Amino acid sequence: MKKFLNNKEKSLVVLSILVLVALIGTSFAYYRARVTKIRETETKIKTNELDLIYTGVGEIDYSSMIPGDSFVKTFTVENISHRSVSFNIYMQEILNELNEDLVYKIEETDSSGNVLTEIKAETALPTTNEGKSYLVQDIEIAKETTKYYKMTIEYKYTDTPQNDYQGKRFKAKVGIDSNAVDNLSATIDAEDVEYTNSYTDCQDAACAVDELYSEIAGA
Numbered sequence: 064m065k066k067f068l069n070n071k072e073k074s075l076v077v078l079s080i081l082v083l084v085a086l087i088g089t090s091f092a093y094y095r096a097r098v099t100k101i102r103e104t105e106t107k108i109k110t111n112e113l114d115l116i117y118t119g120v121g122e123i124d125y126s127s128m129i130p131g132d133s134f135v136k137t138f139t140v141e142n143i144s145h146r147s148v149s150f151n152i153y154m155q156e157i158l159n160e161l162n163e164d165l166v167y168k169i170e171e172t173d174s175s176g177n178v179l180t181e182i183k184a185e186t187a188l189p190t191t192n193e194g195k196s197y198l199v200q201d202i203e204i205a206k207e208t209t210k211y212y213k214m215t216i217e218y219k220y221t222d223t224p225q226n227d228y229q230g231k232r233f234k235a236k237v238g239i240d241s242n243a244v245d246n247l248s249a250t251i252d253a254e255d256v257e258y259t260n261s262y263t264d265c266q267d268a269a270c271a272v273d274e275l276y277s278e279i280a281g282a
Contacts, residue, residue: 115150116141117239124234130225133217140239141209149203150241153195160231163187164219169199172211
């Protein structure tokens, strides 16, 4: 009888260990899945945080320009994210039937249009229609900031004959992009992710796993 009880007690101990191991395994699997899900969500949130809102000139289309004509286009770039980021201003889908006398410059202004600084000195407008032609690159904008810009396009008057360009046309689309978004996924690692689960308030993965095991083992 005593031997039977000892065997029964041993069986219960083994069963308890198996249950504990299974519980730890299941809970840890749940925790790992939870961390993975949080990482996915965090990546999406961090990507969405890099929001630049471009407002203003989209398409430029000038025909029958004559020497001395000039046009001003304004636009704003707003960074609604919680981090500073750099961006680029480009043109694409360009049709340029004029020569290098058609020039542009870009200035940063305040909200009232007063010029603060010139970010692109007077330069001939691009002529290629393949891909994007970058006008200005790597412009820094602080978090939660709006910047105002003025693009001046001028058909310069020169002393040389310009009759051959009468009735010619320039058109293009203006936009912005940012390399930060492309590189973002590479910047997210374990230290950037907030680890949370129902067992612990730990913010570090290793710490959280240790607390998880301790809590289950002590339950």
